Amino acid sequence: MAGVRYVASPNFDERPAGEPVDLLVIHAISLPPGKFGGTGIEELFTNRLDPTAHPYYQTLAGVRVSAHFLIRRDGELIQFVSCHERAWHAGVSIWQGRQRCNDFSIGVELEGTDDLPFADAQYMVLSSLSRDLARRFPITGYVGHSDIAPGRKTDPGPHFDWHRFRALIASSGAPSR
Numbered sequence: 001m002a003g004v005r006y007v008a009s010p011n012f013d014e015r016p017a018g019e020p021v022d023l024l025v026i027h028a029i030s031l032p033p034g035k036f037g038g039t040g041i042e043e044l045f046t047n048r049l050d051p052t053a054h055p056y057y058q059t060l061a062g063v064r065v066s067a068h069f070l071i072r073r074d075g076e077l078i079q080f081v082s083c084h085e086r087a088w089h090a091g092v093s094i095w096q097g098r099q100r101c102n103d104f105s106i107g108v109e110l111e112g113t114d115d116l117p118f119a120d121a122q123y124m125v126l127s128s129l130s131r132d133l134a135r136r137f138p139i140t141g142y143v144g145h146s147d148i149a150p151g152r153k154t155d156p157g158p159h160f161d162w163h164r165f166r167a168l169i170a171s172s173g174a175p176s177r
Contacts, residue, residue, distance in 0.1 A: 004069075009045045009080035011066035011088045016103050021083065021137040023105040024130060025090055026165075027067060027145045028112040028155035032056050036073050036111055045070075045080050064088060067107040069129060075121030077129065083137065093148040095141070101148045106133060114157030123161070127168035134169075142169065 015021070031040025032054045043049040044060060051061040067089040070078045081087035089107030090100075098104065108126065112118050133139055144160065145153040 003077060005076065005078045007042055007046060007078055007080055009066040009087070010047060011045065011064045012081040012085045013088075015084070015086045019104050021104055021106060022139055023095060023101060023141045023143065024133060024139055025101060025105045025107050025143055025145055025148060026126070026156050026160065027089060027107060027109045028114065028118075028157055028160070029070075029109045030111055030113050034113055034115070041070060041109070041111065042078070067109040069107070070109045070111065071122050071125050071129070072111045073119045073122065075119070075125045077125050083133065090145070090148055092152065095143060095148045105148075106137070106139075110156055110160075112156065112159075114154050114159070117159045118156075118161070123164060123168060126165065130169055142166070 029041055030036055031038065031044060033056055040049060045066045047064065049057055049060060051057045066080050066087045068079060068081050068083055068087045070080065072078070083106050086102050087107050088102060090102045090105060093099070093101035095101050108129065110118055110122050110126065130142065142165070145155045
């Protein structure tokens with residue numbers, strides 16, 4: 001995709017053969033928590049996060065996670081894992097009776113928290129990315145991490161405007177489920 005910065009993450013593996021990629025999972029992350037614009041997220045997804053750089057980072061020592069994409073507050077789009085590979089973003093998860101959502105989903109992280117609204121630029125980039133992905137994959141659902149891991153995860157949180165996002169997707173002709 002044009003305008004995407006690529007940062008390779010080692011935290012991925014092969015998807016199961018024959019498994020259609022038909023779900024987009026929206027997450028939210030900030031590192032350190034509540035801080036935006038730093039290098040913490042990229043360092044986490046590339047296994048370079050220094051656990052001594054911030055007290056919170058000690059809780060992430062040894063964690064191996066990634067996402068396919070990150071959308072920064074200013075709309076910058078970063079890709080960490082090919083959409084044809086399985087990124088490690090969902091963890092223990094289930095959607096419509098299907099477990100292991102990493103097997104059949106694309107993970108998109110928004111730089112943000114449960115406590116603040118997301119930026120206009122993030123909605124615009126997310127809707128554009130979603131349209132592009134729906135042209136390439138049989139995407140039939142857009143969900144939050146909290147939808148596939150209820151009780152364990154809360155992101156993208158109460159300030160994510162699902163109505164706005166779904167309206168942007170619907171106006172593009174992409175599936176809006």
